[in-house]
């Protein structure tokens with residue numbers, strides 16, 4: 001990135017949390033006077049490449065270590081994801097290692113579940129206890145009654161152990177509470193998913209449309225860097241958001257949409273584009289299926305029709321539709337990532353996919369490129385036992401297009417009802433389920449039905465507070481993990497390796513998974529001695545070695561064509577082999593073959609829709625206690641429109657509580673009165689208001705959106721849980 005765009009990057013980062021920029025750069029904030037020290041110690045500094053885990057983007061990084069002490073971490077310039085820059089969370093992530101509130105030894109519960117009373121035990125005692133309980137569950141109910149919730153690459157080996165044990169009930173809230181509907185919507189349309197990292201060619205887009213996706217607050221590094229480049233070169237940016245986000249502040253057109261009405265806007269945009277023949281006619285003729293039926297269906301959705309639904313003036317709808325068409329095919333209507341909003345999310349994602357199809361942007365420069373990944377042979381293991389039963393998450397294929405990953409709320413439901421068969425054990429790895437699944441009460445109800453709850457975490461998180469056994473993991477800075485071979489513009493492999501020693505009796509996930517497997521009599525699934533041997537074997541299969549990766553951190557493959565225009569033969573893996581403007585698959589399953597709009601439920605008088613999102617310096621509920629990030633943002637605030645604040649007598653900065661329509665009352669949260677949000681909704685950053693008493697730095701700091709999300713709309717097509725459907729009003733403390 002040149003210096004100018006670097007400045008823009010900081011500006012984007014800093015726009016919501018000014019101080020964020022302080023730690024984006026050199027990590028100076030880490031130790032006072034680091035610069036002075038720098039000159040003296042520069043000689044003895046070891047630079048160790050690894051990849052970041054403060055979120056799941058997996059940026060390549062370089063850790064600076066002196067005398068076994070971690071000093072700072074920066075982006076690895078050779079890494080295609082970070083391009084030498086980490087986001088503020090990645091930079092502040094070093095403090096995960098120094099977090100004084102870390103778990104130090106395995107714990108076994110000694111009082112009621114949720115009371116957070118423990119006895120410290122040895123690893124041998126903890127693992128024996130777990131293995132004994134797991135075998136009991138297997139004997140009584142079958143191996144499938146053991147489920148695993150696991151988020152991120154660190155879960156690789158526990159997944160392996162659970163599969164070897166005989167269960168496929170493995171899930172994460174990063175699908176049916178995150179990008180699941182988007183993947184289904186795009187797959188139904190183009191025959192392929194968007195994937196992660198998203199295959200969005202932001203840096204080459206000439207017109208970028210962001211629907212919700214709040215880049216700049218959502219700090220997925222590569223995307224934010226490319227967004228900064230796009231801003232820099234004057235890309236026309238259109239932002240649709242009920243809240244004037246950081247991205248909106250960079251936009252040419254900002255559309256403050258009424259929440260939940262995006263499908264109406266998308267239909268009206270497509271109506272204008274089709275009526276005025278502004279679409280990529282050659283592309284649609286060549287690759288489209290069912291365009292005539294689609295065009296007939298959307299002819300009713302004029303901008304005048306959409307206006308009362310969305311609150312967006314017809315002329316603005318027309319102007320922005322024409323703006324998009326002007327730059328096609330380099331017009332990228334971003335598919336978003338956290339797309340579980342209202343329960344009609346697959347159809348909204350499909351509408352986004354169809355608008356992109358009209359722009360001809362799939363497979364084109366400035367639209368969606370075709371990604372590559374590095375081929376590294378898998379380690380050869382004996383075959384897993386064949387489970388007797390199908391996974392529990394989606395009985396009778398109620399959600400016919402629930403593909404990809406299992407439905408986490410489906411597993412929770414089976415744990416509560418015992419149907420289609422009981423789930424009696426949960427292993428929970430790196431996911432804070434009381435914060436990340438909607439309706440916390442249901443999660444707790446499910447937990448109360450378990451014979452065993454094991455939580456593997458690095459801090460005493462909320463979910464750990466409910467566990468029978470807590471296993472303390474080392475942080476990502478202290479361990480190896482599976483290789484990162486994610487699909488991207490160019491294939492690459494990156495390595496996570498330990499850069500410092502763990503401070504206490506914590507262990508890495510691979511060790512835990514292997515030890516547990518051995519206690520379960522599954523040692524044949526772990527023929528390797530340790531993870532170094534495992535990684536070296538895999539890398540040798542690709543003509544590389546662990547030693548090479550340890551030095552370089554990242555190896556990239558050749559540059560290959562990534563657009564149709566560079567000679568790639570367009571292929572669409574849909575039933576018709578084409579882009580499905582009209583979806584026969586959906587029609588056959590009883591769904592709308594072309595998306596339709598349904599008006600969302602409106603807040604009752606005096607209530608406001610609760611919206612939520614990200615802050616640049618935190619990841620979900622996991623970083624609030626990391627010292628450096630804690631100091632950047634200790635609590636969240638409640639965005640309330642200035643007029644609403646006036647009407648309700650709310651003062652900027654005063655603490656209030658929120659009450660939802662089910663009578664749930666939140667922790668206290670500071671009012672942030674602003675014109676940057678519509679009058680029918682309020683907004684807070686997710687991840688705060690945590691209730692783990694052992695995590696003193698975060699205990700009841702700010703409010704928790706999760707606590708107020710008692711309701712959710714399940715997407716009938718793929719089972720995702722739309723969570724933007726809760727309404728809140730204000731309560732004053734007495």
Ligand SMILES: Nc1nc2c(c(=O)[nH]1)N[C@H]1C(S)=C(S)[C@@H](COP(=O)(O)OP(=O)(O)OC[C@H]3O[C@@H](n4cnc5c(=O)[nH]c(N)nc54)[C@H](O)[C@@H]3O)O[C@H]1N2
Pocket residue numbers: 055089178179211212213214215217218219220240241242243245257258259260261262336337338339341611612613614615616617618619620683724
């Ligand atoms: N700093 C940071 N960055 C992150 C993460 C993190 O934890 N921290 N998490 C990462 C992950 S896994 C994900 S999934 C992404 C999520 O990030 P995104 O995919 O960008 O999430 P969204 O839900 O689209 O973003 C929330 C935005 O949508 C707006 N919004 C709410 N309702 C509506 C609506 O009805 N219509 C429209 N048009 N907009 C609406 C909100 O005002 C808010 O600005 O962020 C990623 N990046």
Ligand SMILES: Nc1nc2c(c(=O)[nH]1)N[C@H]1C(S)=C(S)[C@@H](COP(=O)(O)OP(=O)(O)OC[C@H]3O[C@@H](n4cnc5c(=O)[nH]c(N)nc54)[C@H](O)[C@@H]3O)O[C@H]1N2
Pocket residue numbers: 053151154173174175177178179338429430431432433435436437438456457458459461462463473474475476612613619620621622623686705706709723
């Ligand atoms: N209400 C609400 N719910 C949401 C969202 C929202 O915005 N609001 N967002 C949704 C989205 S987009 C997603 S992707 C999911 C994310 O959902 P989760 O993955 O559950 O996210 P976190 O809350 O960050 O939980 C991560 C947990 O892993 C622990 N952890 C951190 N590092 C390590 C490690 O190295 N090893 C181990 N073993 N544990 C570690 C943390 O301490 C924390 O307890 O949530 C979804 N649910």
Ligand code: SF4
Pocket residue numbers: 052053054055056057058059085086087088089090091219220221222
């Ligand atoms: S986006 Fe930030 S937190 Fe996520 S992996 Fe990259 S540097 Fe780390």
Ligand SMILES: [Mo]
Pocket residue numbers: 174177178179337338
């Ligand atoms: Mo997500």
